[in-house]
Amino acid sequence: MGTTNRHLSADYRDCGCHHTSQCEWDRRFGNCKSTESAVSLLYSTLLYSTLLYSTLLYSTLLYSTLLYSTLLYSTLLYSTLLYSTLILSNLIYSTLLFSALLYSTPLYYTILYCTILYHTISLTLLSV
Structure with a gap:
């Protein structure tokens, strides 16, 4: 859970998100995806x-x-x-x-x- 938040807070801009609430960590692929x-x-x-x-x-x-x-x-x-x-x-x-x-x-x-x-x-x- 700690790595998810760390990765999400560090890498949410890579998804094209403007805010962390617009992104979600995909555990299957190990990357974030946009939730818009x-x-x-x-x-x-x-x-x-x-x-x-x-x-x-x-x-x-x-x-x-x-x-x-x-x-x-x-x-x-x-x-x-x-x-x-x-x-x-x-x-x-x-x-x-x-x-x-x-x-x-x-x-x-x-x-x-x-x-x-x-x-x-x-x-x-x-x-x-």
Whole structure:
């Protein structure tokens, strides 16, 4: 019994075991063998697959979130630039329109004054 424990504690890594509870000494052949069952191997495989899947899912979500936020930021920046450009062009247009109205208003009143004066003179001349 003492040699079994000694051999097991010294040689359990030779079986591919990670812990002494996963190995068993085979008295017929004089070596250790793994006692890991198919259930524990399946559990380890499922655990590893789940960890891998969750890591990939997390990475994908992180990447898509970064992509979404980048696109959102770009869209906001573009719309802000477009909006400010429209405001600036409207200001320029309004300034030009106001200047044109200021320029044309004296001309309009001059023409109106001349027309009224012409009609007044012609009516006065006709009545004489």
